[in-house]
Amino acid sequence: MAGIYIHIPFCKQACHYCDFHFSTSPQYKNELVQALVSEIKLQKGYLNGETVETIYFGGGTPSVLEADEIHVLINTITQLHTVASNAEITLEANPDDLDVAKVKALRQTDVNRFSIGIQSFFDEDLVWMNRAHRARESESAVKRVQDAGFENITADLIYGYPLLTDTKWKQNLDKIFELFIPHISAYSMTVEPQTALAAFISKKKQPPMNDQQSAAQFMVLMQAMTDHGFEHYEISNFALPGKYSKHNSNYWQGVKYLGIGPSAHSYNGDVRQWNIANNAKYTKAIIAGKIPAETETLTENNRLNEYIMTSIRTMWGLDLNRLNTIAKGAADQLQVEAREFFDKEWIAEKDDIIYLTATGKLYADNIAAGLFF
Numbered sequence: 001m002a003g004i005y006i007h008i009p010f011c012k013q014a015c016h017y018c019d020f021h022f023s024t025s026p027q028y029k030n031e032l033v034q035a036l037v038s039e040i041k042l043q044k045g046y047l048n049g050e051t052v053e054t055i056y057f058g059g060g061t062p063s064v065l066e067a068d069e070i071h072v073l074i075n076t077i078t079q080l081h082t083v084a085s086n087a088e089i090t091l092e093a094n095p096d097d098l099d100v101a102k103v104k105a106l107r108q109t110d111v112n113r114f115s116i117g118i119q120s121f122f123d124e125d126l127v128w129m130n131r132a133h134r135a136r137e138s139e140s141a142v143k144r145v146q147d148a149g150f151e152n153i154t155a156d157l158i159y160g161y162p163l164l165t166d167t168k169w170k171q172n173l174d175k176i177f178e179l180f181i182p183h184i185s186a187y188s189m190t191v192e193p194q195t196a197l198a199a200f201i202s203k204k205k206q207p208p209m210n211d212q213q214s215a216a217q218f219m220v221l222m223q224a225m226t227d228h229g230f231e232h233y234e235i236s237n238f239a240l241p242g243k244y245s246k247h248n249s250n251y252w253q254g255v256k257y258l259g260i261g262p263s264a265h266s267y268n269g270d271v272r273q274w275n276i277a278n279n280a281k282y283t284k285a286i287i288a289g290k291i292p293a294e295t296e297t298l299t300e301n302n303r304l305n306e307y308i309m310t311s312i313r314t315m316w317g318l319d320l321n322r323l324n325t326i327a328k329g330a331a332d333q334l335q336v337e338a339r340e341f342f343d344k345e346w347i348a349e350k351d352d353i354i355y356l357t358a359t360g361k362l363y364a365d366n367i368a369a370g371l372f373f
Contacts, residue, residue, distance in 0.1 A: 007261030021263035063093035067105035154183035160214030
């Protein structure tokens with residue numbers, strides 16, 4: 001099985017914390033969509049005929065596309081690839097884009113899953129983030145999508161920023177449960193270089209993020225999700241049983257995927273490829289019949305470290321036997337490096353699988369780095 005990711009590099013406005021590649025000008029949207037269609041055709045051999053199990057529209061804000069543009073992109077994929085009959089096809093969307101007409105039009109496409117960027121149910125938080133929507137639109141959008149027959153929904157939330165008190169965080173989570181959303185992706189606010197938030201903090205217009213606040217709110221998140229029957233299947237992702245994101249789960253389990261669009265990444269098990277993060281240069285290259293991408297052939301250590309980094313974050317854990325299939329004797333070497341994390345009770349082992357403990361989930365990145373080859 002394989003996945004296809006399509007990067008839609010347009011947003012109505014720039015969130016203060018975001019460092020993804022996008023443009024706030026829709027002037028060349030039509031040309032870019034045509035370039036995406038052309039790249040799908042140029043890259044048709046990348047997955048070597050493997051069945052496509054997932055298609056994911058990310059960004060940016062894919063919901064700025066018209067339904068017929070989304071249909072054309074999906075149709076191009078289905079013409080060139082074998083797509084599973086039960087393929088998961090996800091569209092990231094902002095609440096303000098999901099009006100009655102848009103949801104009705106999307107119902108006529110093959111999209112069957114929405115990832116809705118809610119972030120918070122408090123207007124003051126959304127203003128602080130420079131989000132394009134307001135809280136009332138989030139609840140309306142979720143209900144509108146559900147009423148249209150879309151049951152497979154995930155919502156994004158952010159925690160660990162100055163305006164978010166513990167009380168507000170709990171109210172955000174309660175609203176998610178009230179809306180019967182089966183999948184949640186929740187992220188700690190991080191300050192990325194070259195973002196407006198980073199500039200505000202450096203100029204002391206905003207306070208820095210508080211690690212203790214973030215950790216405390218993460219603990220609240222884990223407990224609330226457990227109490228409501230959600231499984232914590234990846235550090236930032238929670239789902240009711242059977243409602244995992246197939247596309248993202250495939251990333252973490254090393255499944256091949258093809259990335260289409262400016263800044264999109266691809267991976268075939270041995271080589272990683274990433275497109276140029278510039279809309280004009282991307283489009284110009286595609287028109288000329290060229291893939292504007294850089295590639296990296298993964299070394300044995302690269303493949304070991306990538307498996308460690310992705311697997312340790314999930315509830316399925318790091319399989320020591322699989323590690324040995326990448327490099328003979330790797331499991332023994334890793335267990336030596338892991339001793340300090342066992343001693344701190346940040347990780348545990350069962351049936352040759354290493355898992356993060358509840359406390360260890362607070363230090364997932366540090367643990368992964370400490371286990372790297």
